[in-house]
Structure formats: structure tokens, C-alpha cells
Amino acid sequence: MTPDPQAARTSLERMRVVKNVQLTEGVGLVVFDAPRIARQVRPGQFIHLRIARDAAFILRRPFSVHRVRGDLIEIVYQVLGVGTRALSLAAPGEVMDAIGPLGTGWDVPDDVTHALLVAGGLGAAPLGMLAEELSAHGVAVSVALGAPTGERLVGRELFESVARRVVLCTDDGTVGRAGFVTAVVDALLVADRPDIVCACGPEAMARTVCEKASAAGVPCRVSLERLMACGVGACLSCVVSTRTGQKRACIDGPVFWADDVVWESVDASCWRGQG
Amino acid sequence: MGVRRCIVLAWTGVSMDVDMTVEVGPLTLRSPVVTASGTFGSGREYADFVDLTRLGAVVTKGVSWDAWPGNPGPRIAETASGMLNSIGLQNPGVEAFIESDLAWLATQDVPVIVNVAGHTVAEYVAVAERLSAESSVAALELNISCPNVDEGGLAFGTTCKAAAEVTRAVRAATGLPLIVKLSPNVTDVSEIARAMEAEGADAVSLINTLLGMSIDTVTWRPRLARTVGGLSGPAIKPVALRMVWQVASRVGIPVIGMGGIMSAEDAVEFMLAGACAVAVGTANFVDPAATMKITDGLESYCRQRDIPRVADLTGAIVAQRTGER
Ligand SMILES: Cc1cc2nc3c(=O)[nH]c(=O)nc-3n(C[C@H](O)[C@H](O)[C@H](O)COP(=O)(O)OP(=O)(O)OC[C@H]3O[C@@H](n4cnc5c(N)ncnc54)[C@H](O)[C@@H]3O)c2cc1C
Ligand SMILES: Cc1cc2nc3c(=O)[nH]c(=O)nc-3n(C[C@H](O)[C@H](O)[C@H](O)COP(=O)(O)O)c2cc1C
Ligand code: FES
Numbered sequence: 001m002t003p004d005p006q007a008a009r010t011s012l013e014r015m016r017v018v019k020n021v022q023l024t025e026g027v028g029l030v031v032f033d034a035p036r037i038a039r040q041v042r043p044g045q046f047i048h049l050r051i052a053r054d055a056a057f058i059l060r061r062p063f064s065v066h067r068v069r070g071d072l073i074e075i076v077y078q079v080l081g082v083g084t085r086a087l088s089l090a091a092p093g094e095v096m097d098a099i100g101p102l103g104t105g106w107d108v109p110d111d112v113t114h115a116l117l118v119a120g121g122l123g124a125a126p127l128g129m130l131a132e133e134l135s136a137h138g139v140a141v142s143v144a145l146g147a148p149t150g151e152r153l154v155g156r157e158l159f160e161s162v163a164r165r166v167v168l169c170t171d172d173g174t175v176g177r178a179g180f181v182t183a184v185v186d187a188l189l190v191a192d193r194p195d196i197v198c199a200c201g202p203e204a205m206a207r208t209v210c211e212k213a214s215a216a217g218v219p220c221r222v223s224l225e226r227l228m229a230c231g232v233g234a235c236l237s238c239v240v241s242t243r244t245g246q247k248r249a250c251i252d253g254p255v256f257w258a259d260d261v262v263w264e265s266v267d268a269s270c271w272r273g274q275g
Numbered sequence: 276m277g278v279r280r281c282i283v284l285a286w287t288g289v290s291m292d293v294d295m296t297v298e299v300g301p302l303t304l305r306s307p308v309v310t311a312s313g314t315f316g317s318g319r320e321y322a323d324f325v326d327l328t329r330l331g332a333v334v335t336k337g338v339s340w341d342a343w344p345g346n347p348g349p350r351i352a353e354t355a356s357g358m359l360n361s362i363g364l365q366n367p368g369v370e371a372f373i374e375s376d377l378a379w380l381a382t383q384d385v386p387v388i389v390n391v392a393g394h395t396v397a398e399y400v401a402v403a404e405r406l407s408a409e410s411s412v413a414a415l416e417l418n419i420s421c422p423n424v425d426e427g428g429l430a431f432g433t434t435c436k437a438a439a440e441v442t443r444a445v446r447a448a449t450g451l452p453l454i455v456k457l458s459p460n461v462t463d464v465s466e467i468a469r470a471m472e473a474e475g476a477d478a479v480s481l482i483n484t485l486l487g488m489s490i491d492t493v494t495w496r497p498r499l500a501r502t503v504g505g506l507s508g509p510a511i512k513p514v515a516l517r518m519v520w521q522v523a524s525r526v527g528i529p530v531i532g533m534g535g536i537m538s539a540e541d542a543v544e545f546m547l548a549g550a551c552a553v554a555v556g557t558a559n560f561v562d563p564a565a566t567m568k569i570t571d572g573l574e575s576y577c578r579q580r581d582i583p584r585v586a587d588l589t590g591a592i593v594a595q596r597t598g599e600r
């Protein structure tokens with residue numbers, strides 16, 4: 001759970017697509033053969049993926065590593081625009097390069113005994129590896145997983161296989177409780193007495209979770225998203241306002257201590273807040 | 276003949292050494308490839324990917340007197356073959372810059388060119404004076420695309436008068452080589468370049484980003500929080516190349532060319548158009564090792580064509596027989 005010094009040096013890895021499938025309408029899973037990243041990545045870190053070359057779009061796209069299996073890394077992605085559409089068309093055997101692993105991980109303190117993971121939609125992507133790793137270390141894991149509809153409950157099987165408790169919420173009530181995932185957080189904070197909360201999802205949702213954790217006096221880690229150009233801390237396109245100044249989501253984040261985040265200035269720069 | 280000699284060299288296993296050094300006014304750089312301000316951090320961010328000692332220079336992000344918070348987000352928007360940015364020159368101020376970024380760069384074996392920003396002439400002068408006291412600074416690059424607070428926010432670089440005023444004041448305040456970075460958002464960039472030459476600039480660099488915008492058709496809002504921003508990347512290369520060519524043919528001081536350089540061939544084009552050196556910006560985001568690949572590519576371009584010195588490319592464009600030059 002503590003940072004691996006080997007991971008400190010970032011580099012480029014050429015990765016072969018092993019598998020690329022649609023999980024549900026608009027959500028895909030791509031598996032890359034990426035031995036170095038697979039070895040180095042910590043839960044919550046991301047890769048900066050070059051999806052297409054010689055195309056009209058040139059910038060890389062950041063994606064969290066959802067799960068690692070041996071030399072393979074898994075990415076769950078939502079098809080939103082030109083980049084993720086191109087990604088959804090990538091065939092097995094195709095080679096892409098990625099910078100990574102990048103960013104701070106969840107870096108959950110070693111003395112934690114019970115963790116509550118709260119995910120909204122694709123926010124579940126960076127929490128998969130964390131749930132696995134925590135439970136492997138004997139940490140009791142509770143998960144609150146929300147999505148617009150049952151089919152979009154990303155990582156459901158993974159969480160159900162490793163967590164002590166999984167509470168599912170859907171906006172349309174097709175699976176689990178009807179309503180937002182934030183509605184179950186208070187009850188879980190009381191019932192499971194977690195000593196840490198880890199949240200990721202639409203910014204409004206993540207903020208609500210952080211406020212609830214703070215009110216309950218439970219430390220909270222939150223993963224925030226920003227548009228990213230360089231991914232390595234050079235361009236300042238990804239800043240997040242914190243109590244100690246402006247931080248770069250790509251290298252000082254994407255995971256922050258919730259109490260450090262100055263939410264007032266965290267606004268429309270999050271797409272999950274728009275959609 | 277050149278081709279034949281090249282084949283013989285390859286056959287005998289002897290490869291010609293290409294002299295990669297270039298002169299940019301008073302500066303001698305070991306390579307014509309430098310970084311474009313604001314796209315390379317302080318260099319430290321790319322140290323895992325790039326051998327900094329192989330760069331002609333590291334050009335830092337813009338540095339002002341006080342810390343500037345920069346603009347609200349979203350600060351970038353990708354557009355066809357390029358990107359818009361409105362970072363807003365976020366920087367920690369010159370003292371903090373000297374303590375952290377410059378201190379680190381001073382330990383690296385690479386010339387440091389500091390990009391200087393200001394909202395007033397006095398601020399530019401103060402930053403330039405402060406940096407002149409630092410032995411690790413090889414040159415200053417004056418970013419005159421900053422909004423001029425005294426003139427209602429219009430960029431200094433958009434009028435000859437304001438550009439000349441700030442360059443004159445900084446020239447008087449520093450003994451360091453002075454490069455003035457030109458804004459392309461003007462009617463005649465070579466007119467500004469000539470004014471900079473007259474004020475004692477040692478070189479000019481161009482182009483800074485082109486003003487542009489983009490609108491989200493779902494929300495109907497501009498995709499940048501500040502509505503407009505600077506366009507960079509391959510989309511601007513033809514415009515940048517034209518401007519470099521125009522300026523290089525009208526001034527006597529060296530020109531550092533940039534704007535959408537992604538490959539060695541792009542760099543060759545800028546040098547043929549008259550640039551002594553080239554800066555790589557947005558390409559770093561696409562490939563963090565872009566500067567190294569461009570350096571290697573330039574060297575092999577010259578070797579394959581039997582060009583002994585990369586500097587020989589500068590201004591070597593062959594005029595069209597029917598065209599005007
Ligand atoms: C650290 C990090 C981890 C991420 N992990 C995942 C993940 O595991 N799975 C996943 O599906 N997505 C993830 N994302 C978001 C993902 O990077 C974007 O969805 C992707 O870049 C969209 O690319 P596109 O070309 O399809 O969309 P574009 O055509 O570029 O944009 C479509 C719309 O989405 C917005 N947008 C695009 N990228 C981002 C972004 N990074 N942040 C905010 N808004 C954006 C645009 O402004 C536009 O409105 C992550 C983002 C970050 C910063
Ligand atoms: C994110 C970003 C930040 C930049 N910051 C600065 C800056 O601080 N000072 C400056 O003079 N130019 C700045 N520029 C302009 C670049 O140095 C360069 O002139 C321009 O991007 C064109 O080159 P390119 O197409 O290779 O990126 C910035 C460009 C980008 C994309
Ligand atoms: S993406 Fe460039 S600084 Fe974070």
C-alpha cells in the first residue's frame with residue numbers, strides 16, 4: 001500500500017491490445033499487455049494513452065487502471081467523444097503507447113482496518129484495484145456503487161467478489177436501491193464505522209461524499225478529474241485548488257485528501273458533472 | 276554527388292559527423308532544438324523522457340514578479356490537429372522560480388532561457404533585473420503576448436509602440452542576451468520584428484499561440500472558461516512557417532521558429548524558412564520524447580544529404596522561379 005520507489009520513474013510503454021469488448025451500451029473494457037505498467041501501478045494511478053496517431057486529434061487521454069492480472073492491465077471506458085470512440089474500435093493485436101503509471105494512488109494508510117469505497121458511474125474504474133488490494137491485506141471493504149441504470153454498474157462482480165458489503169444504487173431503480181449513491185453513505189458510515197472513505201465519480205457526487213465523511217469525522221480520499229494535456233506536470237492544464245495552493249491533478253493528484261480540496265472553485269471542468 | 280558520397284560513407288561504415296551547433300546571436304547552442312515556453316515545465320517534468328543535455332536550451336514557462344494564479348478551468352480544449360489553451364501564465368513568481376525551478380535547472384548541463392512575463396513595463400523590468408543576477412540564466416525570452424494592464428489589457432505585442440516600449444526598458448535593464456517572442460495576432464508581424472531589432476533585441480522567436488475559440492454544442496458554452504485561448508499544434512504550422520519566413524527575410528537578427536513542429540521534417544522546414552533554431556511545444560504532450568526524436572531526425576536528415584552543419588539549413592529555401600522573394 002506504500003508507494004513503490006521503482007514507480008517513481010515514469011516512462012513510455014508500448015502496449016498490445018489483448019481484448020476490447022463492449023460491456024454495455026457506451027461502456028467498454030480494454031485489456032492491454034503492459035508488463036511494466038502492470039508491475040508498477042498502484043491503485044488509483046492512471047495511464048496517459050495515445051489512442052491514435054496521424055489522426056485529427058493528437059492529445060493523449062487519461063484512463064485509470066481498473067484491474068491488473070499478471071502482465072495485463074484492464075481499462076474500463078465510457079465512450080464520450082472522438083478519443084474513446086476510436087478506442088472502442090481498437091482491435092486485438094493493435095499497439096498503442098502509454099505514459100505511466102502516473103499520479104498519486106489512493107495510498108490508503110497501512111493502519112486502516114475498514115474502508116468505505118463510494119463510486120458513481122465510471123468512478124468505479126479506479127476503485128477496482130483498490131478493493132482487491134485492500135481485501136488482500138485483510139482490510140474490510142464496503143462499497144457503495146451507483147449508476148444511472150443496472151447495466152452500467154461498473155465493476156459490480158469485482159466488488160461483490162472481494163468486498164464485505166456492496167450496496168447498489170441506480171437512478172432508475174432497475175437494480176438495488178432507487179436513487180443516488182450518496183443517499184446510502186450516511187448509513188454506511190454509521191453501520192460499518194470505516195476509518196477511511198475513498199470516493200470517485202461525478203464531481204457533485206464526490207463532493208457530497210466528502211462532506212458526509214467530514215461531518216462524520218472520517219478521513220476521505222477523493223479522485224478528481226481534469227482535462228489533461230501533458231499528464232506529467234508541465235502544462236498546468238489540470239489544476240485543482242487546494243488549501244495549500246493550486247495542485248496539478250496529474251502528478252499531485254488525481255487522488256487528494258478531501259479536506260484539502262477547495263470545492264468552491266471546482267466547477268464545470270469535470271465532464272461527469274456535465275453529463 | 277552528395278548522394279554518391281553518402282552511399283560510399285555508408286558502405287565503408289564511416290558516418291559523417293554532423294555539426295549540430297547553432298548560433299543564436301550571442302548564444303551558441305549545441306543543438307537547434309529547444310523547448311517552447313510553457314510546454315516543458317522547468318524541464319524536470321520531462322527528465323525521465325529526455326536527455327536534457329542534448330537540448331539546445333530549456334526555455335522555461337513564463338515568470339512574472341508576483342505569483343500569478345492563472346485562469347479558471349477548463350484551461351484547454353482540443354481542436355482539429357491542435358489545442359487551445361488559456362493557462363493564464365500561472366507561475367509562482369520570480370523568487371520562488373529561482374529557488375526551485377532555476378536551482379534545479381542550474382544543476383543540469385543545459386543552457387536555460389527564462390521566459391519573462393509582466394502586466395506592466397515595470398514588472399517586466401523588475402523580473403529581468405532579478406534574473407540577470409542569476410548566473411545560471413543564459414538568456415531571457417520576453418513574452419510580449421501578456422495583457423498590458425496600463426493599456427486596458429491589450430497584449431503588449433500587438434502594437435509596435437507598446438512592444439518597443441517594453442523591449443527598450445528591458446534592454447536597458449539587462450546585459451543578458453534578449454530574445455523577444457512575437458505574437459502572431461497582428462497584421463504585419465515583420466513590422467513588429469523590425470521594431471524589436473531596432474530596440475536592441477538579440478533575436479526574435481515566433482510564433483506564440485494564435486487566438487481562437489471553441490464552443491460545446493451540447494451546453495452551448497465556450498469550451499474554455501475564459502472563452503478564448505491560444506491555438507497551438509500542427510494546425511498552426513503553415514501560418515507559423517509563413518511568419519518565420521517573412522520575419523527572417525526582413526530582419527538581420529536571428530529567428531527562433533516554432534508553431535506545430537512535430538517532426539524533424541517540420542523542423543527542417545522552419546530552418547529552411549530562415550530559423551536558426553526551433554522550439555518544440557505541443558508535440559511534447561503527444562510524445563514526451565519528441566525533442567529527442569526531432570534532434571535525432573535532424574541529424575540524420577543532414578547526414579543523409581551530406582550537409583556538414585545543421586546551421587547550413589538556415590534560410591536555404593530555394594526561391595520559386597516564378598514566385599517573389
Ligand atoms: C485521472 C483520470 C482518470 C480517468 N479515468 C477514466 C476511466 O477509467 N474511464 C473513463 O471512461 N474515463 C476516464 N477518465 C476520463 C477520460 O479521460 C475522458 O473521458 C476521455 O479523455 C474523453 O476523451 P474523448 O476523446 O472520448 O472525448 P472528447 O471528445 O475529448 O470530449 C468529450 C467530452 O468530454 C469532456 N472531457 C474529455 N476528457 C475529459 C477529462 N479528462 N476530464 C473532464 N472532461 C473531459 C470534453 O470536454 C467533452 O465535453 C479519466 C480522466 C482522468 C483525468
Ligand atoms: C499549454 C501552453 C502553455 C504556454 N505557455 C507559454 C508561456 O508561458 N510563455 C510563452 O511565451 N508561450 C507560451 N506558450 C506558447 C508556446 O511556447 C508556443 O509558442 C506555441 O505553443 C506554438 O508552438 P507549438 O505549436 O509547438 O506548441 C504556451 C503554449 C501552450 C500550449
Ligand atoms: S496535465 Fe499537464 S500539468 Fe497536469
